[in-house]
Amino acid sequence: MEDINWLRLLSLLSIPLISGFIGWFTNWLALKMTFYPIEYVGVPPFGWQGIIPGKAHKMAAKAVDMITTKLLRIEERFARLDPERVALEMQPALEDISRKIVNEVMQSQAQGIWERTPDFVKKRIYQSIAAELPHITMQMMEDLKQHITEVLDIKALAIKILLRDKALLNRIFQECGKEEFKFIERSGFYFGALFGLPQAVISYFYAPWWLLPLAGLMVGYITNWLALKLIFYPLYPKKYLFGLVTYQGLFLKRQNEVAEAYAKIVSEEIVSVENMAEFVVRGPGAEKLAKLIEKHVEALVEHTVGDTSVAILRTVAADRIEAIKNIVTYRFMEELPISVRRLFAYAEDALSIEEELRERMKALSPPEFERFLHPVFEEDETTLIIVGAVLGGIAGLIQYYLLFVL
Numbered sequence: 001m002e003d004i005n006w007l008r009l010l011s012l013l014s015i016p017l018i019s020g021f022i023g024w025f026t027n028w029l030a031l032k033m034t035f036y037p038i039e040y041v042g043v044p045p046f047g048w049q050g051i052i053p054g055k056a057h058k059m060a061a062k063a064v065d066m067i068t069t070k071l072l073r074i075e076e077r078f079a080r081l082d083p084e085r086v087a088l089e090m091q092p093a094l095e096d097i098s099r100k101i102v103n104e105v106m107q108s109q110a111q112g113i114w115e116r117t118p119d120f121v122k123k124r125i126y127q128s129i130a131a132e133l134p135h136i137t138m139q140m141m142e143d144l145k146q147h148i149t150e151v152l153d154i155k156a157l158a159i160k161i162l163l164r165d166k167a168l169l170n171r172i173f174q175e176c177g178k179e180e181f182k183f184i185e186r187s188g189f190y191f192g193a194l195f196g197l198p199q200a201v202i203s204y205f206y207a208p209w210w211l212l213p214l215a216g217l218m219v220g221y222i223t224n225w226l227a228l229k230l231i232f233y234p235l236y237p238k239k240y241l242f243g244l245v246t247y248q249g250l251f252l253k254r255q256n257e258v259a260e261a262y263a264k265i266v267s268e269e270i271v272s273v274e275n276m277a278e279f280v281v282r283g284p285g286a287e288k289l290a291k292l293i294e295k296h297v298e299a300l301v302e303h304t305v306g307d308t309s310v311a312i313l314r315t316v317a318a319d320r321i322e323a324i325k326n327i328v329t330y331r332f333m334e335e336l337p338i339s340v341r342r343l344f345a346y347a348e349d350a351l352s353i354e355e356e357l358r359e360r361m362k363a364l365s366p367p368e369f370e371r372f373l374h375p376v377f378e379e380d381e382t383t384l385i386i387v388g389a390v391l392g393g394i395a396g397l398i399q400y401y402l403l404f405v406l
């Protein structure tokens with residue numbers, strides 16, 4: 001009889017531990033369901049895809065909304081670029097490109113004449129263009145700065161990158177919310193174990209079959225719900241227990257740390273100078289960029305053709321000037337993605353995007369900052385909590401069978 005009582009006591013004492021495990025497991029699973037799998041697994045409607053990758057476009061838009069509305073004014077950043085410094089950095093590459101394009105144009109439009117042209121005349125043409133390039137480049141930069149928002153859509157760029165790489169979209173939220181996600185997991189165990197204590201006491205006196213399944217359902221529901229509340233609320237520090245305890249949502253307390261992580265990922269992998277340059281020359285704004293470049297290429301061609309020291313070009317270009325301008329513009333746009341790389345080091349330093357994102361994110365008000373991460377959970381918060389509750393109920397049923405039936 002004493003052995004039976006001892007075993008019963010151990011069974012009852014195990015209830016808080018099992019309840020804690022249920023709380024931990026349901027929270028852990030809710031987090032996994034938020035991020036994984038990246039691609040849909042199963043046969044619709046019986047399958048699952050992580051909430052974030054499953055709604056990648058919507059989540060990507062939320063992830064970058066703050067960039068475009070609160071953190072980054074791209075026209076302000078580009079205003080920091082010095083056209084003279086840009087011309088200096090680009091000069092060697094542009095001279096090489098112009099020489100290559102001049103040769104191609106002359107070969108296509110006046111091959112016989114160009115082959116008979118003395119080398120010293122060709123050199124004079126190259127020098128005439130080289131002398132004008134810095135001025136043209138500076139004018140082009142000033143023009144680009146004035147129209148940068150028409151050429152570069154930061155939100156479209158960011159969404160394109162995040163849709164292409166859903167793992168990166170996941171990583172933004174995982175890096176920025178890593179401490180909160182750890183808390184959700186751990187708190188599931190602590191809260192679950194705490195809720196398991198009254199279950200053990202009640203089970204000692206009264207243990208109907210539905211008690212543990214119902215308790216498991218409540219633990220799965222409450223631990224998820226409570227963890228989310230403690231992460232995001234209250235927005236401002238608030239005193240509890242007659243002023244003895246001050247508490248603020250965990251995520252809100254880490255604003256500076258989150259700002260550091262977010263600024264680093266976004267500046268290095270989304271709005272990096274390389275990505276922006278690629279988007280400008282190959283994205284939706286490429287047509288606008290081509291028109292801006294065309295205007296300055298025309299000026300360069302007209303200047304070169306009008307140079308009295310290279311009169312040979314006037315005889316060649318008289319009836320072919322439009323064709324020459326079109327060829328030069330097209331070839332310049334083709335060569336630009338490679339030549340512009342010479343600017344990356346200077347542009348990274350001048351634009352200071354990571355620093356700008358970091359400082360502005362640190363300066364956000366608590367309500368503004370809360371809207372950065374909370375929407376990830378709000379999107380399917382009810383689904384996750386219900387799934388946690390159902391799993392908790394199933395685990396409670398198994399627990400009852402193991403403790404009181406076997």
